[in-house]
Structure formats: structure tokens, C-alpha cells
Amino acid sequence: MNLNDEFSQPPDAKPPDAKPPDPVPPDVSRMSPAAMADHLGSLIDLVLDSEQARAAADADRARRIDAARLFSELTINTSALVAPAYVGFGGDAYQRDLTNRVLVSELAALLRLPDRTVQTLIAESQALVHDFPDTLAALGAGQISYRHAHALLDQAWSLPAAARPGFEAAVLPNAATLTVAQFDRVARRWREKLHPESIAVRHQRCLDDRELVFEPAPDGMAYLHLYQSVEKVQAVFDRATGLATVLQRADEARTLTQLRADAITEVLLDGVTSGGLGRGVRGNVAVMVSVMTLLGHDDDPAHLDGYGPIDADTARRIAAHAPSFTRMLTDPETGVILSVGRSRYAVPADLRRWLRVRDETCRGPGCNQSAASCDIDHGIEWHEQGRTRHDNLAHLCKRMHKLKTETNWTLNHRPGGVIDWTTPTGHTYTTEPANLIQVTPPPF
Structure with a gap:
């Protein structure tokens, strides 16, 4: 055989469509706008059928x-x-x-x-x-992709057998609506909640494995891998991004990615970049930590912006000994942000920081671009009497912002930071905030 x-x-698996789509599209000049949208929607549905059959x-x-x-x-x-x-x-x-x-x-x-x-x-x-029959069933039904299943397993390997059913039950429903990267963050957080060994113990054990590895690559190139505590690695990356952004002038031909690599290389070799930057420039890291954890009354994991759970000792060290880091205090029961280390009341900056913690990334379906490089969009446009409030604002990358502004993509803000999107063909998608902050902000 x-x-x-x-x-x-x-x-x-679903059988292949008996009549594949005609490679020659119909004459659009004879179609109404509604018919055009319906036809494109039917073609997109065929793609969904293929994905479900593949799963x-x-x-x-x-x-x-x-x-x-x-x-x-x-x-x-x-x-x-x-x-x-x-x-x-x-x-x-x-x-x-x-x-x-x-x-x-x-x-x-x-x-x-x-x-x-x-x-x-x-x-x-x-x-x-x-071990994960519900995940297998969801995959067989075409509700999730194999990459989602892989992400779930990747986070579950270190859990004891007794904790795996609860982990699967808590995490799996998110796989049907999130991208793989977004789902991986959710799974990582649940893994921390359910792991019987504290994150502090595991983090301390992993610190012993920190290393800098040289890996040769073809064509005279090489990789440099740094395995280190996450807040330090993220600060290094943010510093490289900050330096690259300053160097990205109008006459600069290099991309941001190239500038980031060049800047951090020059800083490591010489202490400064070719543009005179480097000394005294630090990356910024935002940490959400409960008041009780900060005061040492409990050891609940904190949340590092852009990464996920970190141990309490690391969060305390960031808050207490790193003045260049953003300090964030949260109420342990409601999650209300009590302080972001501000020295004055400034509506735009304060609200931007609140939104960045809530969103972390672009809120467009499937987009994982960091909120730091996104625009803040008014759901109901300002010229249409939209208000500058947390429940009418969200981070959108430039691509998603243009889609929302210049095409028939529409969005609707719902309570809790949830956003419902409708495409021009009538398909709907829902995105949820990275962090649910149950708070009524000041009336801006």
C-alpha cells in the first residue's frame, strides 16, 4: 500500500470542493458592490474549508x-x-x-x-x-490549527500529569480566536498559574544556565544568542530599538532591523554608536506587580510587558533598584492601576501608558506588532464626535489603521477592552486585550 x-x-477530513473556484474571475463591471463582497466572501470561505480539512x-x-x-x-x-x-x-x-x-x-x-x-x-x-484529547478533538474538527496544538503542548510539557487536564480546559478555548503568538502568551500565563513549583524556584534554577552562544551561519555571517533573565534581555532589545530609532534619519538607507543590529554591535564593541549614541541610554521595561507582592506579603508572579509572568523577586528588584524602569502598582483584587510612577497629571501620556499595558500589541485580528510602534486609534472618529476615552481607543499598527480608515473594515468597542471587527465581506473577528484591567479610569 x-x-x-x-x-x-x-x-x-472534509472532502475537497467538487467545483474549485474559476481561475477567471467574473466580470466585475456587471456586479453590484454587494455581489462583489459576497463573491469575495465565498472565496475566503473556501480558504477556511481548506484550513479545516488540513487541521x-x-x-x-x-x-x-x-x-x-x-x-x-x-x-x-x-x-x-x-x-x-x-x-x-x-x-x-x-x-x-x-x-x-x-x-x-x-x-x-x-x-x-x-x-x-x-x-x-x-x-x-x-x-x-x-493526554490532551480535547485538543485533538478540536484539531480534528478544524477549530484550531496544528500550530496552536503545538503551542499548547510546548507550554504543557513541564506540568505534572495531574495539572494537565485543568491546563487544557483553561487554555484551549482561546485557541479558536487567537493567533499562535497570542495564544502562546495565554498558555504561558496559565502554565504559571497551575505549575506546582514556584516561578521563583524555576527562574533561579534557569539563571544558572545563562550563556552567550556564538553560532556560525553561511555567507560570512553568524548569530549571537544571549540566554539571560528576561527583563535584562528585553531591556537590551529596547535599548537597541531606541538607538536605532534615533539613527533612522530621512537620509538613512538602512531598515530599522538593520539599524538595531548595527547599533547594538557598535555599543558592545566600542561603547557608543557611529552616531555618538550609546553611553547612558537604557531600555525601558514596564512591570505590573501587586502591592502585596511588592511589599513582600506574597510571592504572586508579576507581569512583564511584552513577555508575561516573571517571579516576584525579579519584579521587586526592578521596582526597587532600577529607576530607569517604569514602575506599576496594581491592586491585588481589582487589578486597578494605582500608580505608574508619574510626577504630574498629563492626560495624553497617562492614558497612553494605561492603553499600552492593556493592549501590548496591535488590536487588529492576527496582528502581533508591539503597541510601542502602533498608532492609537479613535474607534468612533474624532470628527464624528468620538471621545478620547479608554473605551474608544486602541492600538493599531499602520497597516491596520489604514484598513480601518480607508476600507470597509469596521470595529466596535465592547466593555472590557474587547473589540469586534467586521470585514468588507461580512466576516467577523473578536480581539481581546492582553491584560484585563478591571478599572474605571479617571474621566478624561
Whole structure:
């Protein structure tokens, strides 16, 4: 039997559309605007059908890979997969390793994937089938993608078996509405909540592994990997971005990404950039930490803007010993921001900071661009009597801002920072804030 044929059409996948879309579009000059939108919407729905069929195929692949794994384990100490001279050699552990290597090599050749990738695929398939059945069911129904399932598993590996069902129940509903990057942040937060070992203990253990690694790359290039405490790495990255932004003049041909790499390299080598920048420039990091944690009455994890949970000791150190860092205090019960370290009442700056903590990224569907580089948009435009209030404002990247302003993409703000989007073809999407801040801000 040709296994490629076996994998090509899993039984629970949707059958391909009987009549694929005509490659020659209809004459739009004869179509009304509503008909144009309907036709484009139908084509987009076909893309959704393909994605759902792909997810169903991924779920079926996981079941079949795990079935192959289970059966291969039954062949231990037989000559089905192992050369007769090696049957029984080295004990059961050695025999299991041999049969596993046979399975991995078979699948690697079939799928044209590296052995290490296949090993991960086997482990993920086993986990989906036996430990995360609801995730597998959602994948089979086309409600989530395999990348979402992978993100869930990536956060769940270190959880004990007893905590995994609760983790799956809490995290999985978010996978149907969030991008993979957004979902990964949610999963990471829930992992911290449910992990029986404190984040402080795990963080301290991981600090012992901090390192700087040189990795050669083709064409005379190389990578420099820094593994360090997250608040320090983010501050380094923010510093590089700040330097690059200053250097990004009108006559500068380099991109922001190139300038960021050049600036941090020059600072590391010489202490300053070619433009004279470097000394005394620091990155800024925003941390949300409860008053009780800051005072040492509990050790609840804090939240680092743009990253997620950090341990209480790191948050206290940032708040107490790093005056260049933004300090944020929150009420432990309501999450109300009590202070952002301001020295005067300035409506635009204060509200911008509040919105940045709430949003973290662009609020367009699927966009993960940092709020720091986004515009703040009035949902109801200012010239249409829209108000400058938290419930009418959101961060939008320039691309999403142009879509909202110049096309028939529309949005509607709902309570709690939730935004409902409607596309020109009538499809709807919902985005939720990165941080739910249950607070009634001052009346700006």
C-alpha cells in the first residue's frame, strides 16, 4: 500500500470542493458592490474549508503516528524490525531504543523530515492522543490549527500529569480566536498559574544556565544568542530599538532591523554608536506587580510587558533598584492601576501608558506588532464626535489603521477592552486585550 495515498485523505477530513473556484474571475463591471463582497466572501470561505480539512488531516496523522508507535513497541525482542543477531541483545531498554529508531527513520523518510523533527512529532502525537484529547478533538474538527496544538503542548510539557487536564480546559478555548503568538502568551500565563513549583524556584534554577552562544551561519555571517533573565534581555532589545530609532534619519538607507543590529554591535564593541549614541541610554521595561507582592506579603508572579509572568523577586528588584524602569502598582483584587510612577497629571501620556499595558500589541485580528510602534486609534472618529476615552481607543499598527480608515473594515468597542471587527465581506473577528484591567479610569 502506498502510505502517501493513505495519508492523503483522512476519513474525518472534509472532502475537497467538487467545483474549485474559476481561475477567471467574473466580470466585475456587471456586479453590484454587494455581489462583489459576497463573491469575495465565498472565496475566503473556501480558504477556511481548506484550513479545516488540513487541521482534520493533522489530527488524523497524530492518531496514525501514535498507532504506529504503539504497535512498534509490541515488536520488542522480535525480528520484525531488528536484525536477528540483535534480537534480545542489550536488554529491553536497548531493544526499545532500536525499535524507536526504526520507527523514526521510517517516518523521517516518508515525510521527508529530519529525525529530530520526527521525534518531536511522535512525542506530540502521543501527548495529543493520550493526554490532551480535547485538543485533538478540536484539531480534528478544524477549530484550531496544528500550530496552536503545538503551542499548547510546548507550554504543557513541564506540568505534572495531574495539572494537565485543568491546563487544557483553561487554555484551549482561546485557541479558536487567537493567533499562535497570542495564544502562546495565554498558555504561558496559565502554565504559571497551575505549575506546582514556584516561578521563583524555576527562574533561579534557569539563571544558572545563562550563556552567550556564538553560532556560525553561511555567507560570512553568524548569530549571537544571549540566554539571560528576561527583563535584562528585553531591556537590551529596547535599548537597541531606541538607538536605532534615533539613527533612522530621512537620509538613512538602512531598515530599522538593520539599524538595531548595527547599533547594538557598535555599543558592545566600542561603547557608543557611529552616531555618538550609546553611553547612558537604557531600555525601558514596564512591570505590573501587586502591592502585596511588592511589599513582600506574597510571592504572586508579576507581569512583564511584552513577555508575561516573571517571579516576584525579579519584579521587586526592578521596582526597587532600577529607576530607569517604569514602575506599576496594581491592586491585588481589582487589578486597578494605582500608580505608574508619574510626577504630574498629563492626560495624553497617562492614558497612553494605561492603553499600552492593556493592549501590548496591535488590536487588529492576527496582528502581533508591539503597541510601542502602533498608532492609537479613535474607534468612533474624532470628527464624528468620538471621545478620547479608554473605551474608544486602541492600538493599531499602520497597516491596520489604514484598513480601518480607508476600507470597509469596521470595529466596535465592547466593555472590557474587547473589540469586534467586521470585514468588507461580512466576516467577523473578536480581539481581546492582553491584560484585563478591571478599572474605571479617571474621566478624561
